[in-house]
Amino acid sequence: MPLCFSKLLIMLLKKCQNLLKILGVSLSRARNLKIHRTCSSHARRIKQKSNNILHRSPHSICSNHNLLPYLQCYSVAIKFDLVDSNTFERVCEETLNTLAEYFDELVVTEPKFEKADVVYGGGVLTIDLGNYGTYVINRQSPNRQIWLSSPTSGPKRFDYSAKENLWIYKHDGQTLKGLLKNEFEQILGKQIEIPVK
Numbered sequence: 001m002p003l004c005f006s007k008l009l010i011m012l013l014k015k016c017q018n019l020l021k022i023l024g025v026s027l028s029r030a031r032n033l034k035i036h037r038t039c040s041s042h043a044r045r046i047k048q049k050s051n052n053i054l055h056r057s058p059h060s061i062c063s064n065h066n067l068l069p070y071l072q073c074y075s076v077a078i079k080f081d082l083v084d085s086n087t088f089e090r091v092c093e094e095t096l097n098t099l100a101e102y103f104d105e106l107v108v109t110e111p112k113f114e115k116a117d118v119v120y121g122g123g124v125l126t127i128d129l130g131n132y133g134t135y136v137i138n139r140q141s142p143n144r145q146i147w148l149s150s151p152t153s154g155p156k157r158f159d160y161s162a163k164e165n166l167w168i169y170k171h172d173g174q175t176l177k178g179l180l181k182n183e184f185e186q187i188l189g190k191q192i193e194i195p196v197k
Helices: 003-023 040-051 058-062 065-071 085-109 176-188
Strands: 033-037 074-078 117-121 124-128 134-140 145-150 154-161 166-169
Touching: 085 117, 085 124, 085 134, 085 145, 085 154, 085 176, 145 176, 166 176
Parallel strands: none
Antiparallel strands: 033 074, 117 124, 124 134, 134 145, 145 154, 154 166
């Protein structure tokens, strides 16, 4: 490993450790996050050095934008224990029903959404916001995922973490709730609370 890369890696890991201490989160609390160098020749060394430092809840690490400059050359991979199909179907149905009811009420009460329409059936929730685009959220039983198509951020596939009780996009740690909340708050210009995990 070149000397300059070694120094950069150590600086990166120390910076991440300092940020985690600032955030006040126990480093031993979660075990789902592992950072791997996109360059395969260095992946093993980085995995070994980073495992001892970056043990935090994936959604709280990756939603912190202060970390992005330090992780821009890394890809984030989050490991999930695959939930059984009965648990997936139950949690997925609860999530989609809750979202359908919430957005159905939201489009009725918000003047910006006067031309909006919400349709849910067959595991597919379509939120047509007129000029703001269309969101499609659907169940993917074979993969045990919820797929989201957003007019703002594009397609994403969310896995259910039973441990965190969250739907998480494993490539960057963003949650389904967090993504929808951020995008709808940008449209509405005010804070909202989406009642799902």
